[in-house]
Amino acid sequence: MPNRLASATSPYLLQHADNPVDWWEWGDDAFAAARERRVPVLLSVGYAACHWCHVMAHESFEDEATAAYLNDHFVSVxxxxxxRPDVDAIYMQATTAMTGHGGWPMTVVLDHEGGPFFAGTYFPDVARGGMPSFRQVLEAITQAWTDRPDDVRRVAGDLTAHLQRTVAGVPAPIDAAVLDAAVTRLGTDFDREHAGFGGAPKFPPSMVLEQLLRHAWRTGSEPARAMVDATCxxxxxxxxxxxxxxxxxxxxxDRAWVVPHxxxxxxxxxxxxxxYAHWGTALGDRVAAETADFMVRELGTAEGGFAAALDADSEGEEGRFxxxxxxxxxxxxxxEDGGWAASALSVTEAGTFEHGSSTLRLLHDPDDEDRLADVRRRLLAARDLRVRPARDDKVVAAWNGLAVVALxxxxxxxxxxxxxxxxxxxxxxxADLHLREDGSLLRVxxxxxxxxxxxVLEDHGCVAHGFLALAGATGxxxxxxRARAVLDHALDRFRAEDGGFHDTASDAEALVARxxxxxxxxxxxxxxxxxxxxxxxxxxxxEGRYEQAAEEALGTVAVLAVQAPRFTGWSLAAAEALAAGPLEVAVVGPPGEARDDLERAARRAPGVTVVVAAEGDDAIPLLTSRGPVGGEPAAYVCRRMVCDRPVTTVTDLELLLSASRAG
Structure with a gap:
């Protein structure tokens, strides 16, 4: 019989709707039930594409005996x-504080006020590898809750105080010296053998790469560009x-980009x-085109949005597809073609993955590009006949905003x-489904x-940026x-006293910490x-108030940006744009190849804001009083609404951009 999750909208929650566990969704009702029954709350956090979430669900949450114990001794959420990234963020911080690491699935046990007193990640169904079984963990928690309530209250109180503690930094500008220091620090973390940063597991440093691209463009830094080239x-x-x-x-x-999750x-x-679109190489253009096509083809939804994720598993095995x-x-x-493809795509008898299979890698461009294209087409058609990984088809506002900007x-x-x-x-x-009249957004x-x-805050920032990208592309x-409505709401409800931002609105649901x-x-x-x-x-x-708010927010992360640039890459990328001007380009004139060439040249400069239209339009102030020159499309290069003479050729536009960034 389905449990309470059967009415959820989240595909992840729906995956657990048939569990024998008597699950609740997060909310006051769950905590009220826990108070009435005098039992703790067991919080389980994951997501639909999480492999180990599936494993723990199969081992423990689908097990009748384990479910019965949970139902008797906990309110399970x-x-x-x-x-709910806000709930996840709070309790991931608690998990990291208690265990030294985090990850999903995340298991946290809470008191009736939401205070955490136990946390962990994956627990197996039987004790192995030095880990206790999930049932052993549950029994120990039940004993502590029953026999040592003072200890439980003390731990929960201490952790809640830790979560509520705000570490205030001294605001400082992210100036050229800070940006240079960040790139130098990144150079020390760079993997010179395999590219990327750090060891295994190795994550795609997308935000850092955008920062390095902008730094290389602004300063001509060869080390910054070399890190981008090697990693991409x-x-x-x-x-x-x-x-x-x-x-x-x-x-x-692994370190060498061989086997993915x-x-x-x-x-x-x-x-x-x-x-990859900004990288400006033939390989970059190909990968950008293929990645965009993948997003539209496999993540596009019938309503026009983009689904959150594709699962790692199919037929019960990760990577099988x-x-x-x-x-x-x-x-x-x-x-003949099979042997050639094995060589070209690094497929060996020994294999690089499980059961003698290999991931596909194109370590060198083959001599025959047409043959490669034909091989890829035929293999893709054959792969499409396999059992596909599941899709988490919820539309997340923030991630769709990122997709809009990139597309x-x-x-x-x-x-x-x-x-x-x-x-x-x-x-x-x-705009139609997530944006509300007051400028606030719905998450999914x-x-x-x-x-x-x-x-949450990331939704407002990413969606506003997406709306602004569409304003620039369409005029x-x-x-x-719409973007201004979202930003003004965020400035009113999310801003902190020091110029930074909270991740939840001032009138949002109160959690154990903000x-x-x-x-x-x-x-x-x-x-x-x-x-x-x-x-x-x-x-x-x-409007200078927007730029001032951006500068004040960046100032709150200046110290962190020098100490940990790998984790502030997107802020540093914005600071690079600010240091370069920020530069704005209005391209105005009749549609056609000449206007397209000017727009493309402007967009090749990373971090530059571009708007294109057939004629000037007061609805977008950057377009006001702008027009073609001699009937030809013209580009206006501006800094803070002060513009150079209009130019009509790509060569002149590139010269103006180059001179402006150096100025």
Whole structure:
């Protein structure tokens, strides 16, 4: 019989709707039930594409005996971290404080006020590898709750106080010296053998790469550009990139980008699409085009948005959909082409993955590009007949905002108006379904129905940035009007006294602490997302209050940016744009090849805000009194609404941009 989760909108929660566990969704009702029964709350947090979440669900939550124990001794609450990032952030901080590490599935036990007194991640069904079984953990917690209530209260009180403690830094500007120091620090963390940063597992450093691209463009730094070149090439040729269907997996389990964790997330692919589109190489353009096509083809929803993720598993095994053996290649391609493909795509008899299978890697460009294209097409067609990984089809506002920005840039840089169309459809869905009259946002929707959870800071920053990208691409002032409504709401409800931002609104549901984390994780922090949007709004409107708010917010992370630039890459990327001007380019004139060439040249300069239109329009102040020159499309290069003479050739535009960034 289905439990309470049967009425949830989250695909992750729905995966647990048939568990024998008597699950509750997060909310006051669950805590009221725990108080009435005098039992603790067991909070389980995960997400639909999480492999070990599936394992723990199968081992423990589907087990009748374990479920019966949970139902007798706990009120069990299931949370989708992607739907409630605020709840996840608070209790992940507690988990890290208690255990020294975090991750999903996350298991936290709470008192009746939401105070945590026990935390961990995955627990097996039987004790192994030095880990106790989940049942052993539950029995120990029950004993502590019953026999040592004073200890429970003390631990919960201490942890709650820790979560509520705000570490205030001294605001300081992120100036050229800070940006140079951040790049130097990144150089010390760079893996000179395999590229990327740090060891295994190795995550795609998308936000840091965007920062380094902007730094290299602004300063001419060869070390910054070299780190970008090496990392972009290594990721694009390795097993983390889908050599057949395009798109990137979540991360590499090894240093050398050979074997990925196979789930595919929208935010990773949106951020990496932007990086590869800006990289400016033939390989970058190919990967950008393939990644954009993957997003539209496999993550696009019927309503025009983009689904959150594809699962890592199919047929009960991680990666089964994506890997190949030499025999499988021969079966699809024949003896000759199969052997050639095995060599070209690094498939060996020994294998690089489980059961003698290999991930596909294109370590070198083959001599015959046409043959490679034919092989890839045939293998993709054969792979499409396999059992596909499940899709988490909820639409997350923030991640769709990231996708809109990336698709606009990629579409215009690659001459793919279909991608701009996909961005426009996603933006329209966000405006129609997620945006409320007061400028606030709803976090998720599914099947064209908005969820009940309010958006957090990252939603407001990313969606506003997406609306501004569409304003720039279309010259339509309605997108700017929507963006301003979102930003003004965020400035009113999320801003902190020191100029930074809280991650939840001042009138949001009160949790045990109000989350505030300026560091980038898998996706941009709410603060860094807001700064990007604020700078774009300042460029299009000329309103200094937006730029001032961006500068003040950046000032709150200046010290962190020098100490840990790998975790502040998106803030540093915004600071690079600020240090370069910020630069704004209005391209005005009749549609056609000449205007497209000017727009493309402007967008090749990373971090520059671009708006294009047929004629001047007061609805977007950057377009006011702008027009063609001698009937030809013209580009106006501006800094804070002060513009150079208009130019009509790509050469003159590139010279102006070069001179402006140096100035």
């Amino acid at each position: 299931k949370v989708d971290r992607e739907e 090439e290594a990721m694009a040729r390795g097993g983390m990139y889908d050599q057949l269907g395009g798109g990137f997996a979540r991360y590499s389990v 196979f789930e595919k997330m929208l935010y990773d692919n949106a951020l990496l699409l932007g990086v 994506y890997v190949w053996t030499p025999a499988q290649l021969v079966e699809v391609l024949g003896e 606009v840039d990629a579409g215009r840089l690659l001459g793919r108006e279909d991608l701009v169309g996909a961005a426009t459809r996603a933006g329209t869905l966000l 929707s599914r099947d064209g129905v908005a969820g009940r959870h309010r958006g 339509d002032g309605r997108w700017l009007e 989350p505030r984390d300026p560091t980038d994780n898998a996706s941009p922090s709410g603060l860094s997302a807001m700064v990007h949007a604020l700078l774009a709004a300042a460029a299009l409107t000329g």
